[in-house]
Amino acid sequence: MTDKREYTDDYPDKTLYIPGPTEVREDVIEAMAQPMFGHRMDRMTDLYTTIVEDTKEFLDTDNEVVVLTASGTEFMESSILNLVDENVLVTTCGSFSERQADVAERLGKSVDTLEYEWGEAVKPEDVRETLEESDTEYDGVTCVMNESSTGVRNPIEEIGDVVSEFPDTYFIVDAVSALGGDYVDIDRHGIDVIFTSVQKAFAMPPGLAVCVVGDETYEREVGKDSASWYGGFQRTIDYYDRKGQTHSTPAIPVMLAYRKQMKHMLEEGHDARDERHREMAEYTREWAHEYFDLFPEEGYESRTVSCIENTQGIDVAGTIEAVSEEYDMVFSNGYGSALGEKTFRIGHMGEHDVESIKELTDAIEDAAGL
Template sequence: MTDKREYTGDYQDKTLYLPGPTEVREDVIDAMAEPMFGHRMDRMTDLYTTIVEDTREFLDTDDDVIVLTASGTEFWEATTLNLVEDRLLVPTSGSFSERQANVAERLGKDVDRLTYEWGQAVKPDDVRAQLEETDGGYDVVAMVMNETSTGVRNPVEEIGDVVAEYPDTLFVVDAISCLGGDYVDIDAHGIDAIFTSTQKAFAMPPGLAVCTVSEDAYDREVESESASWYGGFQRCLDYYDRKGQTHSTPAIPLMLAYRTQMKHMLEESHEQRDQRHREMAEYTREWAREHFGLFAEEGYRSQTVTCVENTQGIDVAETIEAVSEEYDMVFSNGYGDIAEDTFRIGHMGEHTVESVKELTDAIEDAAGL
């Protein structure tokens, strides 16, 4: 049994360059301290309809939007239960795509994997070949857009165009570590459900999950006999249409924070936010090329998380600790089997090229580069 470690609150603040959670604006944090109110009051309707419609505007989609008190992981389960009757295809190229497949199997679904080595991207032609060759077809193709473990950004737009040629197959995208920092045209590429967590590129506290739902996805779930109760599209969206609220008690302080941050995001615009993240990614990659290497396949590299290949053989854990202690900055080790062979820098949310440069300067100093 784990021993109790008392939380004291007496900790040094650290600037976060993790693949999430990331830095949060002070006024967004302050918004969580507003007086409490009931989740069935008119004030809640004002709050929830504001964040839902602001999110729809920011993402530039005509699809429905759900904002749910949960981790983004909830929508791994919900999209599988809501949309998959029997069988789905999951391309796997890292830890989180493998986990997405595992979740579907635990839910009793028949999963076909399209498997790649870690660091490689999913290729549209491979998806097309799998769709053409399989007997009986797939209910869903489900994939990770931004593989957080490897720093790979998969070409979901091209893959969505392929899946759209198969009208009985829906397309589900886990964009947990990139949506809000990497623009994707949801409607143009036939994405039936795309979801994220607020603590990543949305730069909000953890605890809320966001999902868009196409008309085809909604209709599929209505016919399902195994739809999720908590994350059911029909249950969430019908209640929103009737009441403008959530069907279950939400985390009201987090939604107040969401309202404040979404106003900032709309003011910046999705396109400008995408450009800022692109510039951070380009700077970080150039720095990594100069001092180390890049783990992700050329041409398929993330805008929000860079996975740096440890070609110098530095002690990653020791360097992370030194940067934390000396500079009050935190970045991340590699993930799983590549923990010491790589490290990861999250350049998402409210960071800029200038703030990322502060971290890379600190890593150079701590590692003696």
């Protein structure tokens, strides 16, 4: 049994460069400290309709948007429940895409995997070949847009174009560590479901999950005999249409933070936010090539999380500790036991910019003696 470790509230502030949560603006944190109000009051309708419609505007989508109190994993699970009757093709190239396969299997679905080595990206032509040659009629294809365990950015736009050629198969995208920092034209590329968590590139406190749902996807679920209760598309979207609220009690303080941060994001603009993330990623890659190497397949590097191969054999854990103690900055080791010391990861997402990322890389150089 784990021993109790008392929370003392006297911890030093650390600047976060991990794959999430990330840094949050001070006024966004302050927005949570408002008097509580009821989730069935008009004030809640004003709040929830604001964040939903602002999200649609920011993402430039005509599809439905659902915001629920949850981790993004909720929509990973509910998308499978809502859309897959029996068969699903899961593309895997890292830990979080493998989690999709695990989730689908636990839900009793028949799962086929299109597998790639960690560090490789999913290829659209392989998806097409699998869908064309398989005797199985798949209800859905899943893909992780940004595999933060390996720093791979999968070409979901091209994969979505392929899946669109198979009208009875729905395309489900996990964009937990990408959406809001890496632009994707959701409506143009036939992405039926795409979901994220707000503590990543949205740069908000954890606690909310966002899902964008296409009209055909909604209709598909309506025609099913069963679907997720909490994350059901019909239940959440119909309740919003009737009441302008969530069907269950939400984390109101986090939604207040969401409202404030989404105004910042709209002011910056989706294109400008995408460009800022592109600049951070390019700087980090150049730095990695100067001192180390990049782990992901060339041409498929993440816009929001760089996974750097430890070619110099530095003490990753020791360097992380030194940077934390000396500079009050935190970055991440490699994912799991397989990559823990072989790689390390820098999250360049949310409200960071090139200058703040440079502060971290300077600190790593000093701590590792580069």
